Amino acid sequence: xxxxxxxxxxxxxxxxxxxxxxxxxxxxxxxxxxxxxxxxxxxxxxxxxxxxxxxxxxxxxxxxxxxxxxxxxxxxxxxxxxxxxxxxxxxxxxxxxxxxxxxxxxxxxxxxxxxxxxxxxxxxxxxxxxxxxxxxxxxxxxxxxxxxxxxxxxxxxxxxxxxxxxxxxxxxxxxxxxxxxxxxxxxxxxxxxxxxxxxxxxxxxxxxxxxxxxxxxxxxxxxxxxxxxxxxxxxxxxxxxxxxxxxxxxxxxxxxxxxxxxxxxxxxxxxxxxxxxxxxxxxxxxxxxxxxxxxxxxxxxxxxxx
Amino acid sequence: xxxxxxxxxxxxxxxxxxxxxxxxxxxxxxxxxxxxxxxxxxxxxxxxxxxxxxxxxxxxxxxxxxxxxxxxxxxxxxxxxxxxxxxxxxxxxxxxxxxxxxxxxxxxxxxxxxxxxxxxxxxxxxxxxxxxxxxxxxxxxxxxxxxxxxxxxxxxxxxxxxxxxxxxxxxxxxxxxxxxxxxxxxxxxxxxxxxxxxxxxxxxxxxxxxxxxxxxxxxxxxxxxxxxxxxxxxxxxxxxxxxxxxxxxxxxxxxxxxxxxxxxxxxxxxxxxxxxxxxxxxxxxxxxxxxxxxxxxxxxxxxxxxxxxxxxxxxxxxxxxxxxxxxxxxxxxx
Numbered sequence: 001x002x003x004x005x006x007x008x009x010x011x012x013x014x015x016x017x018x019x020x021x022x023x024x025x026x027x028x029x030x031x032x033x034x035x036x037x038x039x040x041x042x043x044x045x046x047x048x049x050x051x052x053x054x055x056x057x058x059x060x061x062x063x064x065x066x067x068x069x070x071x072x073x074x075x076x077x078x079x080x081x082x083x084x085x086x087x088x089x090x091x092x093x094x095x096x097x098x099x100x101x102x103x104x105x106x107x108x109x110x111x112x113x114x115x116x117x118x119x120x121x122x123x124x125x126x127x128x129x130x131x132x133x134x135x136x137x138x139x140x141x142x143x144x145x146x147x148x149x150x151x152x153x154x155x156x157x158x159x160x161x162x163x164x165x166x167x168x169x170x171x172x173x174x175x176x177x178x179x180x181x182x183x184x185x186x187x188x189x190x191x192x193x194x195x196x197x198x199x200x201x202x203x204x205x206x207x208x209x210x211x212x213x214x215x216x217x218x219x220x221x222x223x224x225x226x227x228x229x230x231x232x233x234x235x236x237x238x239x240x241x242x243x244x245x246x247x248x249x250x251x252x253x254x255x256x257x258x259x260x261x262x263x264x265x266x267x268x269x270x271x272x273x274x275x276x277x278x279x280x281x282x283x284x285x286x287x288x289x290x291x292x293x294x295x296x297x298x299x300x301x302x303x304x305x306x
Numbered sequence: 307x308x309x310x311x312x313x314x315x316x317x318x319x320x321x322x323x324x325x326x327x328x329x330x331x332x333x334x335x336x337x338x339x340x341x342x343x344x345x346x347x348x349x350x351x352x353x354x355x356x357x358x359x360x361x362x363x364x365x366x367x368x369x370x371x372x373x374x375x376x377x378x379x380x381x382x383x384x385x386x387x388x389x390x391x392x393x394x395x396x397x398x399x400x401x402x403x404x405x406x407x408x409x410x411x412x413x414x415x416x417x418x419x420x421x422x423x424x425x426x427x428x429x430x431x432x433x434x435x436x437x438x439x440x441x442x443x444x445x446x447x448x449x450x451x452x453x454x455x456x457x458x459x460x461x462x463x464x465x466x467x468x469x470x471x472x473x474x475x476x477x478x479x480x481x482x483x484x485x486x487x488x489x490x491x492x493x494x495x496x497x498x499x500x501x502x503x504x505x506x507x508x509x510x511x512x513x514x515x516x517x518x519x520x521x522x523x524x525x526x527x528x529x530x531x532x533x534x535x536x537x538x539x540x541x542x543x544x545x546x547x548x549x550x551x552x553x554x555x556x557x558x559x560x561x562x563x564x565x566x567x568x569x570x571x572x573x574x575x576x577x578x579x580x581x582x583x584x585x586x587x588x589x590x591x592x593x594x595x596x597x598x599x600x601x602x603x604x605x606x607x608x609x610x611x612x613x614x615x616x617x618x619x620x621x622x623x624x625x626x627x628x629x630x631x632x633x634x635x636x637x638x639x640x
Contacts, residue, residue, distance in 0.1 A: 041445075045439065049460055114367045140376070143619065178371070212344050237466050282467055
């Protein structure tokens with residue numbers, strides 16, 4: 001019953017809020033205009049950011065004749081999967097898809113696991129130089145990939161890691177660590193230290209506390225960072241371009257680059273295959289975004305927004 | 307801090323399955339696995355000192371970064387002074403010759419200039435449009451959840467797909483953008499003219515990043531307590547005045563950090579250029595990282611490529627130092 005507010009207490013506040021009637025009417029009108037503005041802006045936003053995606057998806061189901069028509073075709077009543085058949089004949093789709101999946105799963109699991117340990121140390125222990133070390137971690141993220149790739153390529157050649165899934169996963173996993181640690185530190189800091197102290201008092205040792213107390217509580221953070229890293233790796237182009245030169249290791253991004261090199265001259269490029277492969281790549285990503293958008297936004301803003 | 311000494315009692319007992327009023331308590335497979343592992347951890351060692359735990363936790367990540375970032379970076383710095391190439395038998399130190407060649411060559415110089423122009427223009431456009439979009443998404447209207455999901459998509463789809471999509475859309479003849487512009491009376495060759503190609507790659511890059519920046523700024527906007535807006539309205543501030551005097555100063559640190567992040571990332575831009583123009587037409591849209599990649603892995607010339615990579619790093623370092631100065635000014639605490 002405690003949530004029932006006496007009517008007398010409610011009314012004065014309400015009267016103050018709406019004010020005299022004519023003013024209220026005018027304000028409602030202004031609010032309506034503002035809302036109309038928001039919807040118009042939203043429509044423009046949908047057009048600008050939705051159209052390219054629609055265009056890629058549309059091109060993948062257009063019959064070849066309409067794909068390169070002048071003027072362009074804006075919609076079709078007869079979508080076709082012919083393009084997909086032709087793409088599957090030219091590109092080892094299943095193999096590349098598996099490679100992309102292995103690459104993305106491996107790199108994101110590796111980076112989340114190692115970053116969790118490091119982030120826990122940064123969040124809970126202050127030792128001499130801990131801030132400097134965290135800063136160094138962050139700075140290594142700013143290093144352009146090309147500034148490390150040549151020696152890495154020579155090193156991986158010597159270790160036999162070029163053209164292996166393991167090599168790609170190690171590279172990308174490591175690349176993802178700085179951002180993951182940075183975002184994860186703030187997630188760990190949100191947990192009260194008392195939880196761990198209580199576990200120690202109850203007789204748990206360090207590993208048990210991490211496993212039974214901390215890890216379950218950080219599950220949302222793990223999911224968030226896993227999703228972000230998964231998407232980043234799925235989209236990664238540079239490392240596979242250098243380190244994956246066999247069909248057994250190439251991810252889908254490289255399949256796409258290979259298609260662009262089939263022919264030179266804009267008109268003869270296999271646009272049908274390229275758009276189909278693009279659609280094939282982005283449909284799973286759009287599904288992941290649709291499911292995990294809230295978590296992804298939380299992770300991105302805790303990483304960049306501070 | 308762990309308070310117990312080694313060999314203290316451990317949690318060997320797990321909670322007994324509780325028979326609830328409805329039915330028996332069922333352990334899921336995950337729970338069973340968790341307890342199995344906890345059981346194994348029973349005898350794990352309890353380090354007494356905090357720094358030791360920290361060191362153990364940090365080692366795997368540090369080792370990874372050392373091997374894939376610190377060591378290769380130092381090695382690149384060394385290679386930039388040599389004529390290293392997989393084609394050569396021996397490697398000779400050539401002093402500053404690689405840098406001299408890069409800084410005097412017409413193509414690398416053009417690439418340096420366009421790298422800077424690309425990063426600067428992109429970042430400025432992204433911050434402005436990102437702020438505008440954030441304000442729009444912050445307005446109360448239905449479909450806000452949908453708007454956020456849509457805003458994530460340009461960030462989430464591969465840059466190479468974005469690049470190819472825009473290349474398709476900007477193409478003369480069958481492209482949608484020249485066609486739409488044709489209807490409003492603008493006829494322009496995008497990817498086949500140097501200026502057009504430059505504008506097109508920047509536009510595609512801005513398209514890719516604006517919604518993502520807007521989402522981060524949006525998180526900042528939502529951190530502004532509503533009382534602040536109410537107070538501003540009480541004091542008679544209009545919408546524009548509130549924006550200029552209250553909202554922008556409050557999210558300024560965020561804008562600065564995002565600007566620095568984007569500048570640094572976009573100095574190393576690669577995917578968009580490779581997918582959209584390949585550096586063309588001619589060398590109009592060539593950037594440092596793509597040129598260095600071509601030199602290293604197509605031309606097999608490690609020396610000049612390393613020199614270009616180091617110049618790229620120098621640009622990043624300049625931005626970073628500028629950022630430290632700016633951060634102090636707008637009081638961003640890292």
